[in-house]
Amino acid sequence: MPRLGEFEFIRQLLAPLSRNAPGAFNLTDDAAALSISHGHELVLTKDAVVAGVHFFADDPPDLIARKALRVNLSDLAAKGAKPVGFLMALALPQSIDDDWLKIFTTGLGADVDTFACPLLGGDTVATPGPLTISITALGEVKAGHMIHRHGALSGDILCVSGTIGDAALGLDVARGSYAGLSAANKQFLLDRYRVPQPRLSLGQALANRDSACLDISDGLCADVGHICEQSGVGAVIEVAQLPLSDAARAVLQHYPDAIHRVLTGGDDYELALAIPPANLAATQDHGRKNGVIVTPIGRFVEGGAVTVLDGNGRALALSSPGYHHR
Amino acid sequence: MPRLGEFEFIRQLLAPLSRNAPGAFNLTDDAAALSISHGHELVLTKDAVVAGVHFFADDPPDLIARKALRVNLSDLAAKGAKPVGFLMALALPQSIDDDWLKIFTTGLGADVDTFACPLLGGDTVATPGPLTISITALGEVKAGHMIHRHGALSGDILCVSGTIGDAALGLDVARGSYAGLSAANKQFLLDRYRVPQPRLSLGQALANRDSACLDISDGLCADVGHICEQSGVGAVIEVAQLPLSDAARAVLQHYPDAIHRVLTGGDDYELALAIPPANLAATQDHGRKNGVIVTPIGRFVEGGAVTVLDGNGRALALSSPGYHHR
Numbered sequence: 001m002p003r004l005g006e007f008e009f010i011r012q013l014l015a016p017l018s019r020n021a022p023g024a025f026n027l028t029d030d031a032a033a034l035s036i037s038h039g040h041e042l043v044l045t046k047d048a049v050v051a052g053v054h055f056f057a058d059d060p061p062d063l064i065a066r067k068a069l070r071v072n073l074s075d076l077a078a079k080g081a082k083p084v085g086f087l088m089a090l091a092l093p094q095s096i097d098d099d100w101l102k103i104f105t106t107g108l109g110a111d112v113d114t115f116a117c118p119l120l121g122g123d124t125v126a127t128p129g130p131l132t133i134s135i136t137a138l139g140e141v142k143a144g145h146m147i148h149r150h151g152a153l154s155g156d157i158l159c160v161s162g163t164i165g166d167a168a169l170g171l172d173v174a175r176g177s178y179a180g181l182s183a184a185n186k187q188f189l190l191d192r193y194r195v196p197q198p199r200l201s202l203g204q205a206l207a208n209r210d211s212a213c214l215d216i217s218d219g220l221c222a223d224v225g226h227i228c229e230q231s232g233v234g235a236v237i238e239v240a241q242l243p244l245s246d247a248a249r250a251v252l253q254h255y256p257d258a259i260h261r262v263l264t265g266g267d268d269y270e271l272a273l274a275i276p277p278a279n280l281a282a283t284q285d286h287g288r289k290n291g292v293i294v295t296p297i298g299r300f301v302e303g304g305a306v307t308v309l310d311g312n313g314r315a316l317a318l319s320s321p322g323y324h325h326r
Numbered sequence: 327m328p329r330l331g332e333f334e335f336i337r338q339l340l341a342p343l344s345r346n347a348p349g350a351f352n353l354t355d356d357a358a359a360l361s362i363s364h365g366h367e368l369v370l371t372k373d374a375v376v377a378g379v380h381f382f383a384d385d386p387p388d389l390i391a392r393k394a395l396r397v398n399l400s401d402l403a404a405k406g407a408k409p410v411g412f413l414m415a416l417a418l419p420q421s422i423d424d425d426w427l428k429i430f431t432t433g434l435g436a437d438v439d440t441f442a443c444p445l446l447g448g449d450t451v452a453t454p455g456p457l458t459i460s461i462t463a464l465g466e467v468k469a470g471h472m473i474h475r476h477g478a479l480s481g482d483i484l485c486v487s488g489t490i491g492d493a494a495l496g497l498d499v500a501r502g503s504y505a506g507l508s509a510a511n512k513q514f515l516l517d518r519y520r521v522p523q524p525r526l527s528l529g530q531a532l533a534n535r536d537s538a539c540l541d542i543s544d545g546l547c548a549d550v551g552h553i554c555e556q557s558g559v560g561a562v563i564e565v566a567q568l569p570l571s572d573a574a575r576a577v578l579q580h581y582p583d584a585i586h587r588v589l590t591g592g593d594d595y596e597l598a599l600a601i602p603p604a605n606l607a608a609t610q611d612h613g614r615k616n617g618v619i620v621t622p623i624g625r626f627v628e629g630g631a632v633t634v635l636d637g638n639g640r641a642l643a644l645s646s647p648g649y650h651h652r
Contacts, residue, residue: 023367025474028556030401030540031371031465033472036362041349045357048415048449048460075356089374089415089460123374129455134374134415136462139357146359148351214356230354 004098006124013105014119021085021118032120034085036140043081043139043146047071051130055194056174061100062107063194064133069111071217072137073198074269078215080147080207081139083117083200089134091127115200145207152212152231152274158298159280161199161271161287163245164220166192168265169258178251178258185247192245196269201290203271206283212274219264221318223272225306231274234303239263240311243295263308264318274300330424332450339431340445347411347444358446360411362466369407369465369472373397377456381520382500387426388433389520390459395437397543398463399524400595404541406473406533407465409443409526415460417453441526471533478538478557478600484624485606487525487597487613489571490546492518494591495584504577504584511573518571522595527616529597532609538600545590547644549598551632557600560629565589566637569621589634590644600626 004012010027018024023033036042049068051057069086076083112118117137170193172178173186181189199215206213212231216223224235239259244252251258273294275283280296287294298309308316330338336353344350349359362368375394377383395412402409438444443463496519498504499512507515525541532539538557542549550561565585570578577584599620601609606622613620624635634642 029405029475031369031405031407031472033467034368034370035469036368042360042362042368043357044360044413044446044464046413046415046448046462048417048451050417050451050453050455052454053452079355079357081357087370087372087462089372091374091376091458091460120370122372123460125374125376126379127376127455127458128378129376129453129458132417132453132455132458132460134417134449134458134460136372136413138370141359143361146357149355 004101009101009124013101017105017109017112017119019118021120024118024120027121034120039143040140041143043076043079043141044136045072045075046134046136047075048132048134050132057130059194061104065104065108066111066195068133068135069108070196070198071269072135073115073117073200074196074215076137076139077198077200077203078147078213078271079139079141080145080203081141082204083115083137083139085118085120086135086137087120088122090122090124091132092124093127093129093131096131141207147203147207147211147213149212149214149227150230151210152227152233152300154233154300154302156274156276156300157280157296158224158235158237158300159273159275159283159294159296160216160243161202161292161294162197163243163248164268164270165248165262165265166245167196167267168261169248169251171265171267172261178255180254181250185250188245188247193267196267198269199271199292202287202292205286205290206273209279210276213271216268216270216272217266219266220268220272221263221306221308227272227274228304228306233300234305234307235298235300237298237306237308239308239316241295241297243293260318330427335427335450339427343431343435343438343445345444347446350444350446353447360446360464365469366466367469369402369405369467370462371398371401372460372462373401374458374460376458383456385520387430391430391434392437392521394459394461395434396522396524397595398461399441399443399526400522400541402463402465403524403526403529404473404539404597405465405467406471406529407467408530409441409463409465411444411446412461412463413446414448416448416450417458418450419453419455419457422457467533473529473533473537473539475538475540475553476556477536478553478559478626480559480626480628482600482602482626483606483622484550484561484563484626485599485601485609485620485622486542486569487528487618487620488523489569489574490594490596491574491588491591492571493522493593494587495574495577497591497593498587504581506580507576511576514571514573519593522593524595525597525618528613528618531612531616532599535605536602539597542594542596542598543592545592546594546598547589547632547634553598553600554630554632559626560631560633561624561626563624563632563634565634565642567621567623569619586644
């Protein structure tokens with residue numbers, strides 16, 4: 001535990017993150033109280049991240065904090081929920097000092113404000129192991145309006161938000177790959193790996209229409225496979241349709257094999273959607289209004305397999321369907 | 327990650343723990359949906375435990391699981407809340423195998439049933455560090471009826487549930503102390519350390535009356551101090567009034583200094599209450615009806631200090647006010 005001590009850490013650095021949440025009692029009680037808007041229900045999700053597994057221990061502390069929160073907000077986005085708050089357990093190794101905690105909580109505070117998602121409570125413990133951050137995020141949707149993984153039908157359009165593959169390529173950059181890439185492209189990809197953009201507005205706009213949705217954390221192919229599995233359908237992904245950033249295109253120009261990373265690498269935190277053809281235009285319009293491009297990249301079909309077609313309509317063989325939680 | 331793999335672990339061993347929670351969707355979606363009873367609000371708490379810090383890595387896996395859940399349920403008990411479910415993040419070291427997971431989830435499942443508290447979701451990650459379990463527990467109370475740490479008044483009676491000090495003495499036993507103690511007494515104390523009893527019925531009975539309450543996790547003196555700090559009062563604890571188990575009495579008979587462990591050791595997970603004198607009889611009655619003895623051990627007074635008086639009315643000097651999260 002840093003010099004600050006647990007109680008001062010809570011009082012000085014964590015309690016301010018509970019601003020605008022009267023039911024957090026300024027983090028002075030054992031628990032928080034929370035009411036839900038009339039006619040709504042709660043949406044609950046929990047993602048944990050571990051130094052050396054999900055991020056590098058020497059990543060900037062503010063970005064570690066923001067990603068830990070955002071991967072949870074991304075789940076809320078995929079379910080069509082509006083964030084209402086979060087709880088956080090921090091397991092801190094001895095090496096963490098007060099400065100680290102200040103930068104960490106400053107970054108977290110920025111996202112608490114950005115997403116109107118206050119800290120409601122949590123726990124801080126010492127660990128002889130790596131820094132571990134476990135966040136439970138709470139959102140709300142109109143009762144019965146949570147979007148599910150199941151519900152995709154054969155004939156639905158498969159769409160994704162934003163661009164795909166940047167985060168996996170950014171992780172490669174962090175590990176020293178793609179030597180010839182420009183510094184600006186490297187930084188772009190690294191930023192996309194470190195600070196995902198939860199597509200909350202898009203998800204909330206979808207919550208009233210027929211769709212299946214999840215956020216792409218395990219990798220595009222694996223996650224489309226999750227929708228298929230829960231919906232009892234198959235899917236076809238057309239590589240030529242994938243929305244790619246300029247930086248990702250620059251990588252692929254010199255390292256064409258990196259398409260496998262784009263298809264199976266994790267950490268995009270974009271949404272993958274199944275949309276009835278009649279809703280496509282409206283969904284893309286919702287995206288545009290919220291600053292997110294929604295791109296059709298394939299379709300759902302009978303069967304259960306995820307097939308990836310290259311630009312010539314040939315099926316690609318993928319060595320690994322996706323990220324299996326290193 | 328054990329041989330079972332993350333997805334089979336969820337499907338075979340975790341999903342059954344979501345029984346009776348339709349909004350957990352059998353753990354097949356990114357998030358859970360939860361409605362709250364009309365006129366109620368949610369109570370949220372989060373406690374994390376780490377092998378080698380909060381428990382021994384070679385403790386029985388079923389007991390590790392049950393304690394990890396119960397320390398959270400104890401917070402709900404202290405707030406007067408009825409459990410509705412929990413989320414769990416597990417960071418698993420390589421050494422954990424399938425058998426360990428089966429025993430762990432069997433123990434957890436027993437408590438899911440005992441406390442009608444289903445698993446709603448969570449996350450399983452690999453860690454190069456020690457086993458880490460982070461649980462977020464959700465309960466509900468009538469809106470506005472959560473019991474707080476603040477609210478104790480000078481003149482209120484200080485009461486505790488059950489017996490005090492067993493868990494700290496049990497931890498000492500686990501570390502090889504109290505050589506002369508009988509095997510039965512050792513086992514009793516060890517059980518009290520390993521499997522706390524969340525006082526849910528008592529807490530719910532209190533939720534309609536004026537009281538302040540918390541659960542004793544940091545140690546009696548430190549936690550009574552927390553009530554005092556939040557309430558702006560002081561407290562007097564009379565050692566002669568402390569409810570002690572036969573096993574604790576046996577320890578104290580041979581090791582009188584262990585009274586310091588009883589007063590400042592953590593992990594009791596009994597409730598400490600501030601009760602107006604007029605409510606004492608009714609509170610004790612509530613306890614009796616729910617199989618829990620409620621014992622007055624002192625009173626709240628003007629000031630801010632926690633004073634401990636021995637059998638002769640002399641103030642005891644305590645080296646440490648309580649458990650400071652090793």
